[in-house]
Amino acid sequence: MAILKVDGLSKRFKDVKALDNVTFEFDSGILSFLGPSGCGKTTLLRSIAGLELPDAGSISIADKVQTSIEQGILVPPYSREIGFVFQNYALWPHMTVFNNIAFGLRLRKVANAEIKSKVLSSLELVGLKGREDRYPSQLSGGQQQRVALARSLALEPRLILLDEPLSNLDAKLREEMRLEIRRLIKKVRISALYVTHDQEEAFTISDAVIVMEGGRILQYDAPDAIYNHPAHPFVASFIGHSTLVDGKIVSVANGSCVVAVADFGGANLVSHAPSSVSPGDVCKVVIRTGEVRLSNEKFSDRADNVLVGRMTSREYRGGLTDHRVQVGSKEIVVTSHKFCPMIRIEGDTRDIFVSIDKSAISLIVGS
């Protein structure tokens, strides 16, 4: 049973297409909507919650139609039995933590004793036992976030929706909370939709990621597949940590192919061949920055995929260092670990050798 089914969802705000024929299915687990601001991810989430009215398409939760423009069905948000965690937490300032969490339970006419036990157990779950009489203003940002989560979890929804819930926290707390949120959702065994513009957050928290741009789904895959096999140049550039250049397939043989890159002075690169590729096809070549080696000597152990260039700059980032090497008319970025020998490479005038592993390259054909 798919917990969520979205079919042909479209929504326009004046001249902007916020959602453009969005269709996907999601079985269970944690699914992230990832994309830059304005890509439609929040509109998608709000449409699933019933807070936004799409122009066309349908949404089913647990095989029950919630929105269907074509069939004339719209279940109001208060009947969808979902949880929603808002970007600014949206804790009601005039209610105590207890009353915030009990609000939905009271509307569902749950008995008082049961409300109490559910509120307290959900507070315990998020690690805020004993804070039930506080007001939201007396809590820190991270604690407010936990209360917002507890408020949704207390209703035991089938599906919980989270709209950039960590964007108001500082960097350190954010890293802590994303693990915490994943642990909690897995513990109570419900499914979750998670909106974020931070790819690292999406990768760490979710079982699957939908990358969106301009109201369309560009890729729907597991996090590692999105990282290693971006299906669209935008996905590759949004995920980052890679150099993107135009290429043209020269030959294909035995699961490998040779691609010529004009920007690298016409150099040929060998990579794994994507399915259904033939010589003459144009493609984007994605080179992941962390899987490239640098040396000021010729590599003795390899001849393929070695480029020659000049170091243009180096950005020290603490544990990691980004090297920029000019190869042909393009700059290639190489990220090295602190202890890698390549950090010691000096000199702007000497040739630098760049060795790109076959597995560091992904090809996006037809773009």
Add this chain to the structure above:
Amino acid sequence: MITHSWNSIKLVFRQGTFVPLLASAIAGGAIITPVVIVLWRSLTTGKLGFSVGLTLTNYVRVFGDRDILPMLGNSMVYAGGAAALGTGLGALLAWIVARTNTPGKTLVELMPLYPILMPPIMKNIAWILLLAPRSGILNNMLQQFFGIEAQPFNAFSMAGMIWVFGLACVPLGYLFLLPVFLSFDPSLEESAYIAGSKPANTMLKITFPLAIPALFSAFVLNFLRGLRSFETPVLQGVPGNIKVFVSRVYDSMALEFNSGLATAYSIVLVALSVVVLLVYVRATRFSERYATITGKGYRVKVIDIGPWKYVTFLTVFLYFLAGIAIPFVVLIVVSMIPYFDYDTFMKFPSNMVFTNYVTVLKHPSFITGLYNSLVLSTTIAVVTVLAGIVMAFTIYRTRAYGTKLFEFIGTLPLAFPPLVLSVGLVIVFLGTPLYNSLWALGLGLFVAYFPYAFRNASGSIVNIHKELDEAAWVHGAKWRHVFFKITLPILKPAVGGALFYIFIEAIRNVDVAVLLTSPGKEYGPVTLFEYFRVGQWAEAAAGGVIYLIILIIAVSVAKFAFKMKFSL
């Protein structure tokens, strides 16, 4: 493609809008009716209750009135003079309190309280007792102690009108300017010092120019209040034969019973008000762009002004005497002497009596008036504030269509001087059973004070993050749960303030009520107004003191029971 199913979906999406929309429509209807009637009647002829064909006769008569130009001039001089005096003095006091080491400035710090405690009509009565040409206390004192026979003071002159209404304009000027001086970004002045400017020069070139937009806003608002004001033009202008539009509307309606003429004058007055209101909107927008106040909340430095502090102290002290102490004392003393003339006044306290209180409290018209004003102003405060919240909720929190219209309607009465609304309601209700009933009076007060309730509620509602509503929806709340459990409780502090303000304004209202009262359906402040007009000055003063006591009780309840603050 619009299909049946699409419409039904939209109906679901917009559900929960029907009840708020209906309530807002009823409130909107109540507001728009007198407004439309005034417009309509100004274009027709005929006696009250009948209209005989469309005509421009009324306007011809208004614009053919040879008094119209002097009247326009009077209105401008009176409103402009009072606004200049009040705003300027208020700004000066605000600067003294915020930025100087003047001793005794606490006298002014309770400024927000003074207009609450002193109803406009009481101010007029007190100052007429002081400044009247023959019987006035000050003229007689000059004669008795200095032998000056000239009687230089005249309450029934333009200068007298400007003086009394100008004093009434001081609090608004003070309250507009105090925040500007108090939370002024100190780095603006500090960078002037760094650039080589001395404190006095910095004050002149940086501090005061940055306060100009707020000063202008306060001036325009006071000007508008002057145009709309009723008590001063009728009590001081009419005896001195100084006519302004408000008193002319009142005369046409109350003395000539000519509703066409009254409404035609009203429309001229409304047009003037609209122009001023538009200027005000522009001015506030400008001052927002000029804003020097950031959310940081620093305290500005108090400047040691050396010996000048005695001059500023004198200013503060004189304002305290003229603006607050003297009118109160005069009113209280006059209420406790057998009758008002100068000699009797000067014999106080040896001739202290409470007969005026006894007379007033035995007088059925005062007792019913007092009762009606208490009941009505309480009811109207509650109803108006609730209606304002519902309308603001409909506009900002439901997905109803056409809510822009409500925004317009809700603000509309601001352009209508209360007396003009009163004229409209008289015409609406004449010949119906509601005429001569408290319903008409209640409706008038509702319409007059609705914009305050509405603007207050809108301002607060737009500041409540929409996610709080949406969080309630997704957790199972319908619109009524959202309204009663989320919106209303969060609005509580703002609701308290608006309730108090409207109660205070309504309980001492004269200009809405004056045309809508009738024997048996009196309104306290109007009764006092009538006493004063027929020369029962001591009784009027006694009634005024009774209202003063009620207002003090209201303030104390607000302060101690509802923790309301009366200083900034």
